[in-house]
Amino acid sequence: MSGAVLHRLGHLWPGVPLALGSAVLFGLTAPLSKLFLERFDPQLLAGFLYLGAGIGLAGFHFGRRAVGLPAPEAPLRRSDLPWLAAVVLFGGLLGPLLLMMGLSATSAANASLLLNLEGLATMAIAWLVFRENVDARLFGGAMAILAGAAVLSWQGSGLALDKGALLVAGACVAWGIDNNLTRKLSSADPVSIAAIKGLAAGSVNASAALARGAEAPGALLAGAAGLLGFFGVGVSLVLYILALRRLGAARTGAYFALAPFIGALVALVLLHEQPTASLLIAGALMGLGLWPHLAERHEHEHAHEAVEHEHVHVHDEHHRHSHDGPVIEPHSHPHRHSPMVHAHPHYPDSHHRHSHG
Template sequence: MKVSESTRGVLYILAAAFFFGSAAPLAKLLLTNIAPVTLASLLYMGSGLFFAGYWLMRRTFFPANHAREAPVERCDLPWMAGSALFGSILATITLMVSLQYTPAATAAVLLGFEAVATTLVATLIFHEQVGNRIWLALACITASCAVLTWDPTSPFGFSLGALGIILTCFFWGADTNISRHVSGKDPIQLVSVKGISGGITLTVIALILGQPYPEPPLILAGMVVGILGFGGIMTVCFLKSLRVLGASRAGALFSTNPIFGVIVSLLIFRELPEPGFIIAFFFMGVGTWLLVSEKHSHLHTHEPLRHSHRHTHDDLHHDDHIHGPEAPPVDKNGFHSHPHWHKQEEHEHPHRPDLHHRHKH
């Protein structure tokens, strides 16, 4: 049975949520022996080097597989630079510092606020359309985070560590919306460039701050966590989902990551949840359900468009374009990648703001 692109996108984002949710408490565990900026550099350097090696191996020994994804072009570089700045550098440094002052289970749920941050950036800056159902869901998630950030003993009434994680979510929300502009390109190449560039920058910052590097086993552990949950497999899955679901929907489904983070946190740290945790987790669950079950359909117009990305020809958008002799053959699942044109078209069907539905409403 062939899996639809929409279903495939949901599965990819749930996999990304699993890897990220599991990696956050592991990063907190490593922070007991590794300085925060040093750990941030290891996370991204590990993912960058691993996937750069994979990209070179695929290009050398499996050229047919390599050609199925659209390569990065010069016009993509500004978007990639912005993604590295907000996602690899600013967000990771802020998170590593904040995790030192926040219980692991609480941090795991707070990271669900990324759905709110991503949607706010998507609607206010990139004008992505969302409905009342999504805003209600985001209100539930915001309520959940407000319960967890409240700290009557703090001079400001809120835990600074928790507020740092909220700021991290806004950085990642910006990263997600920037990344959607290159989500149609080869995710392995994107993760390689983002990881290495972010890792080098973070290494320089760590050295300037005088933060030491630990023993080789801990260096390896930090890099493995990065390969799995920060710049690595998680990001590859996220980018593949982003091209299908759009920024706000992908960010919304990604908000399920606290479920995995809480489970791993309880297994590692044996921490009993704070009094407000159950209430916060309930609001987070309601918000996530509203987001996952959202549907959207209306008559819409596609403007003429030329782009390059991995696609198949049995959908509603790639069944009529012409192939020249330079177009690569399709794989066993009917996919290939090459530059192609879309003519203007008007139709109605259920859709999300993917590569072909970033239209105005």
């Protein structure tokens, strides 16, 4: 690849691949989970998926420390705890609880269609509350992606705005808040964040399911569900947080909305399902919506104010501080940014959350 092409597309790396990787893993989880539902209570399965994510990532975190491997990511600090508590509350507790209550009071088709509101809620909160920059082309692309997801979910039975539907919509809003609040933590170690969230959400869902009489599965089946959760929920969430760090919540949410389409493609192979007109229409809409995001080149002269913070970094144009001794990159430590004015392609990442006129 030529230097000119790398310069033009370099701002897509690694944020876009991270977001798409997160969507792939999460998209794979839905069709694979269907294989477990014959033997699992749905809420208990959700609990085991999240517990698998939390236990697996916690094991990785402490195992890494036990063998002395360096951890370049910034640790969670006391100042992060309110944000972490809010993320666990909205994303790990309220979201799953409202969804389960909604599923018990509305049809599966209704809930499937309404779950697309999570992407819309994520993007709306990012644009309206956190003032992430978006233009008409990106907005249209995001709506095309969401329309494709809605086409996949549509089962011809219409949308009933009953009590269950409102609860499912509430779950989507909770997850939209969660996704945006997670951005506040995205400079810290994503493995620690995802592990804590997985353990909290998994414990609540599994305990609630067992308390109402759900039958516990055998050890082999429980382990298989936990392994699926480790990759489909845990690793997916780590990649999502890393993408948030680089792309912001709105753009990461748009890429992540591709997950149901990826899941539908996998179902064609694993479950021997036949391609449908809705899948083809959804694919066309999502491809149309994806293009403005991939082609985006947001570049203008912008000012960086002086700021002191901590996150993993290398010594690039935004990190020109000195060190007393030898430096191994990437690394993390508290550092100060001096004021700077320059121009280059960028996303609303942790260094580019400036306003636009």
